[in-house]
Amino acid sequence: MTLAPDRRFILKALGAAGLISLSPSGPLHADGMMPMRAIRQFPLGAMTVTIIDDGSFSMGVGMFAANAGKTAAGDLLASYGLSPTVAEMPLQVMLVETQGVRVLIDTGMGDITFHGNVPDNGRLVRSLQTLGLAPSDIDIVLLTHGHPDHVGGLTAQGEQVFANADHHLPEIELAFWTQSPDRAPVALREMIIECRRHLLPVAHRLRSYDDGTEIAPGITAIAAPGHTHGHHAIMLESDGRQLLHLVDTAVHYITGLERPDWTVGADIDKPKAIETRRRLLARAADDQILIAGYHFPFPGVGRIMRMGDAYRYVPVPLV
């Protein structure tokens, strides 16, 4: 048996898993008329994992290959039949129920809209409602890093959204993303203004964590620095089953895996990001751990295959 699927196989697998269309034949609202927001739920040992599509934003693909030729990322994506200029970046929020504790991993983008985008995000709370959950039912909000597309759902109109939850974010992330915009590098100023708007109202209740911290039973932080200084991946473990949430270790499921040495414009410490990407992808491939990616096509859960010096993502259908 070969472990090397060709591209057609991957595209077919994406279709089979309902990953190309964001409106697969999913459950319906009670009235049977309107399709529900995209949600996938599956067991992991004794845990229940739910992937919630918060929406998406678009960005230029040049961001994925800042150290390569101008058309490098576009050429690679075009070979998969994707746009050579613009990439859709989905936002997959993960909800984990473990031993009666509901843990939300990141919060989507909330009311933030990036330049050049029309608002197509901030669906998280409505999706929780379709699951019969109010924001007040969330026990823990685990923030993997301080970027606006991960913390934007923390507040709405300046008010905390998850009123009863313990909030967790590494101290270094809070300090960096709430620093005075006037003293920040110019390229980061707008981002920091958005982060401050969402992080400062909850700053007093943020608990720090670091590598190896068990946030809730079976949910452990794994240091994955580079994308941001305090960026963490998350390992879920229950009854011998594992899932490694890579978060933004690989931002794009094709470029980040096939060319882990390409630098990503949004990575703050680019050499460290490459080192982390190689380390976690190698671990996922060698141990054949189920993985998740925050910006991978919905629902963004699959396996990593080693392809010589590079990797490929193979989605796993979740039914």
Ligand SMILES: [Zn+2]
């Ligand atoms: Zn992100």
